Amino acid sequence: xxxxxxxxxxxxxxxxxxxxxxxxxxxxxxxxxxxxxxxxxxxxxxxxxxxxxxxxxxxxxxxxxxxxxxxxxxxxxxxxxxxxxxxxxxxxxxxxxxxxxxxxxxxxxxxxxxxxxxxxxxxxxxxxxxxxxxxxxxxxxxxxxxxxxxxxxxxxxxxxxxxxxxxxxxxxxxxxxxxxxxxxxxxxxxxxxxxxxxxxxxxxxxxxxxxxxxxxxxxxxxxxxxxxxxxxxxxxxxxxxxxxxxxxxxxxxxxxxxxxxxxxxxxxxxxxxxxxxxxxxxxxxxxxxxxxxxxxxxxxxxxxxxxxxxxxxxxxxxxxxxxxxxxxxxxxxxxxxxxxxxxxxxxxxxxxxxxxxxxxxxxxxxxxxxxxxxx
Amino acid sequence: xxxxxxxxxxxxxxxxxxxxxxxxxxxxxxxxxxxxxxxxxxxxxxxxxxxxxxxxxxxxxxxxxxxxxxxxxxxxxxxxxxxxxxxxxxxxxxxxxxxxxxxxxxxxxxxxxxxxxxxxxxxxxxxxxxxxxxxxxxxxxxxxxxxxxxxxxxxxxxxxxxxxxxxxxxxxxxxxxxxxxxxxxxxxxxxxxxxxxxxxxxxxxxxxxxxxxxxxxxxxxxxxxxxxxxxxxxxxxxxxxxxxxxxxxxxxxxxxxxxxxxxxxxxxxxxxxxxxxxxxxxxxxxxxxxxxxxxxxxxxxxxxxxxxxxxxxxxxxxxxxxxxxxxxxxxxxxxxxxxxxxxxxxxxxxxxxxxxxxxxxxxxxxxxxxxxxxx
Numbered sequence: 001x002x003x004x005x006x007x008x009x010x011x012x013x014x015x016x017x018x019x020x021x022x023x024x025x026x027x028x029x030x031x032x033x034x035x036x037x038x039x040x041x042x043x044x045x046x047x048x049x050x051x052x053x054x055x056x057x058x059x060x061x062x063x064x065x066x067x068x069x070x071x072x073x074x075x076x077x078x079x080x081x082x083x084x085x086x087x088x089x090x091x092x093x094x095x096x097x098x099x100x101x102x103x104x105x106x107x108x109x110x111x112x113x114x115x116x117x118x119x120x121x122x123x124x125x126x127x128x129x130x131x132x133x134x135x136x137x138x139x140x141x142x143x144x145x146x147x148x149x150x151x152x153x154x155x156x157x158x159x160x161x162x163x164x165x166x167x168x169x170x171x172x173x174x175x176x177x178x179x180x181x182x183x184x185x186x187x188x189x190x191x192x193x194x195x196x197x198x199x200x201x202x203x204x205x206x207x208x209x210x211x212x213x214x215x216x217x218x219x220x221x222x223x224x225x226x227x228x229x230x231x232x233x234x235x236x237x238x239x240x241x242x243x244x245x246x247x248x249x250x251x252x253x254x255x256x257x258x259x260x261x262x263x264x265x266x267x268x269x270x271x272x273x274x275x276x277x278x279x280x281x282x283x284x285x286x287x288x289x290x291x292x293x294x295x296x297x298x299x300x301x302x303x304x305x306x307x308x309x310x311x312x313x314x315x316x317x318x319x320x321x322x323x324x325x326x327x328x329x330x331x332x333x334x335x336x337x338x339x340x341x342x343x344x345x346x347x348x349x350x351x352x353x354x355x356x357x358x359x360x361x362x363x364x365x366x367x368x369x370x371x372x373x374x375x
Numbered sequence: 376x377x378x379x380x381x382x383x384x385x386x387x388x389x390x391x392x393x394x395x396x397x398x399x400x401x402x403x404x405x406x407x408x409x410x411x412x413x414x415x416x417x418x419x420x421x422x423x424x425x426x427x428x429x430x431x432x433x434x435x436x437x438x439x440x441x442x443x444x445x446x447x448x449x450x451x452x453x454x455x456x457x458x459x460x461x462x463x464x465x466x467x468x469x470x471x472x473x474x475x476x477x478x479x480x481x482x483x484x485x486x487x488x489x490x491x492x493x494x495x496x497x498x499x500x501x502x503x504x505x506x507x508x509x510x511x512x513x514x515x516x517x518x519x520x521x522x523x524x525x526x527x528x529x530x531x532x533x534x535x536x537x538x539x540x541x542x543x544x545x546x547x548x549x550x551x552x553x554x555x556x557x558x559x560x561x562x563x564x565x566x567x568x569x570x571x572x573x574x575x576x577x578x579x580x581x582x583x584x585x586x587x588x589x590x591x592x593x594x595x596x597x598x599x600x601x602x603x604x605x606x607x608x609x610x611x612x613x614x615x616x617x618x619x620x621x622x623x624x625x626x627x628x629x630x631x632x633x634x635x636x637x638x639x640x641x642x643x644x645x646x647x648x649x650x651x652x653x654x655x656x657x658x659x660x661x662x663x664x665x666x667x668x669x670x671x672x673x674x675x676x677x678x679x680x681x682x683x684x685x686x687x688x689x690x691x692x693x694x695x696x697x698x699x700x701x702x703x704x705x706x707x708x709x710x711x712x713x714x715x716x717x718x719x720x721x722x723x724x725x726x727x728x729x730x731x732x733x734x735x736x737x738x739x740x741x742x743x744x745x746x747x748x749x750x
Contacts, residue, residue, distance in 0.1 A: 001747050001748065001749075002746070002747055002749055003747050169643070169644075169645055170643060170644070170718065171643070188574060188576070189564075189574065190573075190574040190576065190577050196645075197645060198565075198644040198645060198715055198718070199563060199564065199565040199574040199575060199576065199598070199599055199715055200574060200576045201563070201565065201574065201575045201576050201598070201599040201600070201605060201608070201609075202565050202599040202601075202644045202714075202715040202716050202718060202719065203644065205601075205602065205604065205605060205719055206643070206644055206718045206719055209719070209721075223574070223576070224574055224576040224577040225576070226577075226580075227580065229580065229611060229612045229613055230576060230580060230612050232608075232611040232612075232744065233576070233607075233608035233609060233610075233611040233612040234576075234608060235608075235744065235747065236604060236607040236608040236611045236740045236741070236743075236744055237604045237605050237607075237608040237740070238604055268544070268545060268546070268581070269544075269545070269573040269577045269578065269581055270544055270571075270572060270573060339577075340573055340574055340577040341577050343545070343573070343577060343581045344577065344580055344581055344584070346584075363748070365611045365612070366611070366744045366745065366748055366750065368611075369607065369610065369611055369741045369744060370741065370745070370750075371377070372376050372377055372378050372610065373376065373738070373741055374376075374377055375741065375745075
């Protein structure tokens with residue numbers, strides 16, 4: 001397609017696929033889209049492996065990396081140790097988790113319930129992930145939460161790599177553009193994961209308008225986009241492309257378990273919840289018994305980032321494993337980050353099929369608009 | 376335009392303007408759109424006046440009426456009297472309101488604070504409003520909340536008037552289509568007034584998909600739509616037109632006070648709240664000190680419909696009057712039903728200008744889509 005973001009990032013069809021799974025990234029880029037690997041779930045060593053694999057399998061097509069470097073981690077020292085973080089997960093929340101899992105037939109000792117490795121978003125792990133990323137021929141780097149740190153922008157400049165930033169409010173868009181990013185992803189409240197309160201339909205034109213007299217960088221639309229007609233709709237509003245996540249979770253290539261994919265196919269758009277019960281910040285997830293418990297009357301309250309993740313991550317590993325091992329009760333707890341668009345998932349499809357359908361639907365949509373206008 | 380909804384309702388440009396103000400309805404219809412008068416704020420007598428005025432001023436163009444007949448009013452008897460309803464507004468909430476208004480310099484005796492007339496949504500007032508509506512050459516009738524009552528559908532059939540229904544979830548869409556409505560308005564969570572939790576971008580394709588094998592009636596998009604590019608975007612997703620409300624509140628023709636229009640121009644999309652503190656059901660409004668108080672730690676809790684409105688309506692009349700009389704403190708309480716699209720209101724414009732801009736932006740949007748595809 002003939003627009004600025006395609007020229008900037010070297011892709012043919014401005015459909016961006018955010019995924020934690022290298023296979024999704026490779027398939028999307030090879031089909032003319034732009035795969036973005038979510039880097040924060042990796043250690044520097046495993047990210048090195050993933051990017052090496054990508055370089056060998058992506059046929060020279062462009063791809064990017066998304067790293068989550070929170071702007072504000074409260075009072076946490078940057079050199080905080082894993083032991084210190086563990087000690088900040090209070091007994092009440094540990095016991096509540098043990099009891100909750102037990103109710104669903106999952107037995108875990110209290111001391112095995114808290115993450116044993118330093119989360120990727122702490123200290124200089126973000127810088128180490130960037131060290132890795134910039135050793136590879138990435139064509140884009142993005143920060144998923146808060147303002148892109150100055151080091152990301154300066155290092156990206158050195159490597160001539162465009163920088164993107166996800167924003168959930170126009171005020172954030174203005175700050176990001178002033179900080180020097182090359183493009184924005186306006187992500188509506190319907191999106192999976194960390195999201196704000198404003199819908200994609202409102203946020204996209206609001207962001208475009210807010211930055212037009214500062215520096216009119218390309219804006220991608222994110223949140224709820226599951227097909228080519230919606231992508232066309234967002235571009236009709238002025239977005240230069242679509243940034244997607246949830247749709248790729250319902251593919252055989254994705255990292256999701258079968259239980260999650262089944263729940264996704266069965267879900268309607270009302271089966272998500274924007275909750276602090278997974279990372280400590282509001283993030284949109286498949287609504288499950290986990291959230292009912294944490295937001296129920298007996299809850300000790302959710303914890304701030306990163307302590308909530310340190311408790312939730314090992315818990316969800318146990319939940320998924322329990323379901324795989326035939327514990328049907330545990331099915332009620334299964335959850336993952338999905339957007340409201342989950343209501344549009346009718347079946348599990350390959351990445352290649354999804355890419356093909358997006359392009360067809362996009363074309364059909366433009367033709368139908370011409371028809372209605374009699375062009 | 377050449378589509379089913381334009382043929383069904385006899386309009387040229389499928390932009391629907393919901394308004395409580397007859398001037399807005401007339402201006403929009405005369406400019407090729409379709410004005411819809413919100414009927415539930417009127418008595419049968421005043422609705423008769425409004426529709427007579429419209430018939431004299433709308434130059435024979437089509438218009439419709441929207442009546443709010445809630446499907447479920449809990450345990451309320453249909454022949455409940457105004458005295459009985461008044462007695463159901465507890466002392467705690469009356470005193471809380473008196474104290475809240477007093478804090479902002481507005482003195483009201485407790486016994487003057489509760490609505491003195493039967494609300495339009497109670498008993499057979501809805502039927503009486505329909506009696507009035509069907510005496511006029513209306514081209515459409517809609518029910519704004521819950522399933523369209525059988526009497527609305529049968530009476531509309533007798534008069535050959537198409538029936539529309541607003542839905543906020545695909546399950547409601549299926550029920551409405553099974554009940555016999557002629558078209559749907561899929562209204563996202565970003566909309567003003569009573570709304571669900573699913574965004575317009577997700578709800579529109581979800582509703583279209585959910586009804587396509589039952590009876591594929593036309594679906595209009597509602598919620599957040601403030602300009603012609605967004606309208607084009609929604610139609611690119613498969614909607615047959617756009618149903619709008621908030622944009623018409625920032626016009627000189629509207630019923631809104633100057634204080635509300637000023638607040639609208641200043642607001643961002645994050646300045647709304649979906650709250651029970653105005654009607655008793657969740658409805659989206661301009662966030663003000665009123666909501667902070669009712670959802671704050673000292674609140675006695677909001678009341679169910681219609682009791683909350685019976686307290687809020689007279690309160691907001693006093694608030695608006697106080698502001699008009701120079702009480703600057705009361706400005707903090709000012710609120711009205713607006714959607715998240717309020718963040719896209721840059722200035723107050725006439726209805727005629729808005730209609731003109733919508734059409735221009737719509738055309739520009741389709742052209743830009745062709746450009747990007749190289750058509």
